[in-house]
Amino acid sequence: MDFSSKLLENAVYEMSQLPGIGKRTALRLVLHLLKQPKNRTEQLSNALEKVRNQIIYCENCHNISDTPVCDICANPKRDESLVCVVEDIRDVMAIENTGQFKGLYHVLGGKISPMEGIGPQDLNIASLVGKVKHGEIKELIFALSSTMEGDTTNFYIFRQLEGLELRTSTIARGIAVGDELEYADEVTLGRSILNRIPFEGSLKSDY
């Protein structure tokens, strides 16, 4: 693309560095900002700089937080012996939305991915193992996505915890509530039959 302005070219370039934003989309976004009042752009750039420079991660669960210990970890009503291991804040938000989980979280900050150069030392794994060794945790629920990276990460953590007194589980995989069996993929349907649950259990709606 040939731009008539270096300023514009630079803004489009920076915007197009974001994931999933191509050059055309970036140009559309920048042109939109140019049509808006100046304070819109100022608010956007201030908000981005502020979140990047001032963000803190909870000392306990490593979730994004405004305070050294996040609201979930600081809540005395939550069961701190039950910990759910997730990849990032989006998973925490999704599980919190269900209202079904009363334990704490442990945010890894990613998954082990040799392709992207992310090893175990880049994730918050050591602190999780530390917490388990201190005997703070009775049950660990693994809620990573069931991809190769997710499984690798699960397995790595599982090995680190071998021999320690601990119950572990993973979230159930199966047919989504409301879905038709005939449209489900074979792997999911197969797992949902292998991991079938007692009938009375399926009627429980509360954790």
Next chain:
Amino acid sequence: MDFSSKLLENAVYEMSQLPGIGKRTALRLVLHLLKQPKNRTEQLSNALEKVRNQIIYCENCHNISDTPVCDICANPKRDESLVCVVEDIRDVMAIENTGQFKGLYHVLGGKISPMEGIGPQDLNIASLVGKVKHGEIKELIFALSSTMEGDTTNFYIFRQLEGLELRTSTIARGIAVGDELEYADEVTLGRSILNRIPFEGSLKSDY
């Protein structure tokens, strides 16, 4: 969405004000920035603020420019008696890419759209009429998109120019080069038959 951090919530909100960016995409983009070095965010926000605060529009054609008169208008090799009327800089870039146009542009900055509250006074129409009245322009090519807004804008400008000495034309609508007739929509195919051109003309490749 319930955020564990006000800073994050604010950044996601500002990001999601951009067109086509929903809350989930905005969250993904902000989390991406959080994983990158701090200077990435700084560069992005600086580039956005700079383009918004320092951008100039060419005095003559109203295109985005770094100088009071843009490179195209300042180029003595371009034919200033031939002017192509376009909506915004993206159209200028698209036509420039073809290498087929040697005249100047006039960037309206949008289309007349009562739905969005954009009237003729919000666009660079008066200066275009002024240029025509001064006799600087011999031919005007309308290259707005063929939507209702585009047609309205064309028609409005056309009425303003009535009685003035001027040739006007619109870019040809027809089947795209390389496209199959059977997949073309009826309106386009119909127009391409009505506006058929002499056979020898179709072989010209230069303007």
